[in-house]
Each structure stands twice: as C-alpha cells, then as structure tokens.
Amino acid sequence: MAQDETGRELGRHERYRGEYPIVVEGLKTAFGPQVVHQDLDLKVRRGEILGVVGGSGTGKSVLMRAIIGLQRPTEGEVSVFGRSIAGSDPQQEIGIRNRWGVLFQGGALFSTLTVGENVEVPLKQFYPDIEPELRHEIARYKVVLSGLPEEAVSKYPSELSGGMKKRAGLARALALDPELLFLDEPTAGLDPIGAAAFDRLTLELKETLGLTVFLITHDLDTLHEICDRVAVIADKKVIAVDTVPNLMELDHPWIQEYFNGPRGRAALTAQALDELRKHMDEPVAAHAVKALDKADSKKDKA
C-alpha cells in the first residue's frame, strides 16, 4: 500500500497528503554501455502540473517508465506516495499502481477492444468483483469526462480520429480515479485547436479532481498555458525545475534556445495576447490587443 510521509499505510480511499508524491533521488539508468540518466534528482509537488522537457532521446519517457516501475533503475531510488517502487512486493505494488493513470505516447489502446472495453481493462484488473453493469457505467462516465461523445463507448480505436484516440487513452488513464496522471506527449500529432482543447481538459481535470500531473511534452504552448513548473532534462539529469518565466532567465544554451528561440517567443506572445484579451474592458489592454493584431495581420500579408 502507499504510505503517508510518516510511513503510515494509506487506506484504500484515503488520498496522499504529503508534499511530494514522486521523489527521484540519484537515479542512474543504463542500457548496456549507454547511460541515459546519471545522478538524476526530481521531486514532483502534490497538485501541480509538472512539464518535463528535453531534447529528443534525453530520457523523458524512460524517466516516466522508471517512476511507474516499468524500468528498473541501475542505481538510485524512486519513491511514489512515500513507497520505494523497486522495493515493493507485488501486493504492495498493487496498492500504489491503482493510484495512478498513464496515457502512453500514441494512446496504446487495445485495437480489438471497443473504447468502453479499453477503459474497463484496469477496472477488471484491480477490482475484479465489480458487477459488469457498474463497470460499464463507470467506463461510460470516464469516456464522457474525457470529452468524448457517449457513442464513442462502442467504437473501436480504428474508428476514431487522432484526437479522439488521445481522449480514449485519457479515459482509460482515469478509470481508477487516480491521484497521479502521467501524460507522454499528449498533444503530439494534434492540430493546434485540438491541442489547446486537450490542454484545457488537462487543466480542468487537475483542478476538479485534484490530480498531480507528470506531463512530457515538446509543446511550448502547453508549457506556457498549463504547467505550474517545468523540469528540464539535459546532460543526463534534471538541470532545472522552475516556472517558465524563471527558466527563461537561466543562462543555459539549450534552455535559451528552446524558450527564447522563434517558437518559444511565438508561444509567449500568444499567451500574452490571451491574458490581455481577458482585460478588454480596460482601455490599455484593448489598445495593446488591437495594436498586436494589426501587426500580425501586416506580417501575414507581407
């Protein structure tokens, strides 16, 4: 079972109240001679959306896999809800694993099962005694909670758009009312409108369900719009964890290139405009928005 920070076992329906539901200390991950992480430390705060960024192949997905127990650390310690992941026996692991949900890259839905049946998989695994009718009902609820129409319950993954597949994967990740949600590049492959809608959904779920979210992304808009803090992975470790504005002040070449490069600046301008639009009743804001919109349309015509 999961524990609180004093080591007391948490009851089945009791939520974790400690400050850091995820703690990674001195992590080393190696595949043969290839060392992916070395001395990696990270603490994820309860109730935050933590964005995780880094160049391709820096080990973001492997870090997520280490946290959820799919990748054994070569060295170091990973604790979730105060319990070491590597040291848990199978029964204890069940008490931790049913407290998180994971949306893998690409959704990872079972193609031979309908959306509803996909959502029921973890319910069957962890709560085999639930009556089928109640299980179907819970699955339907999670599908709708994830922003899909109710009819999607009986559709197969091949009948869904990319965005719908992500939402179906999210519904499955939410099946067990998790406290922790892991999202691996949830907006990759979505058009900008679909990506923004998925971001809003993530934020709403975090706020209404009190989730802690570990979110791997390359999407600068996502980082600006919904992440409370962002962890940057480079040189095999987490080199910084902070808010986006604070990270932008750091003098690290990758961080500067990433956040202050052309795409980073575009994302920042878009966010600033969104903020200003919320204050259109104030003349200064209205003036600024009009001026920026005009500049944009001139740029588009040029």
Ligand SMILES: Nc1ncnc2c1ncn2[C@@H]1O[C@H](COP(=O)(O)OP(=O)(O)OP(=O)(O)O)[C@@H](O)[C@H]1O
């Ligand atoms: N099971 C495995 N066996 C061997 N090498 C692996 C395994 N899983 C990952 N790797 C290697 O670990 C490194 C980090 O991979 P990972 O998928 O975590 O990168 P990432 O930061 O998520 O990249 P991207 O942003 O491109 O998704 C890569 O070099 C990858 O080839």
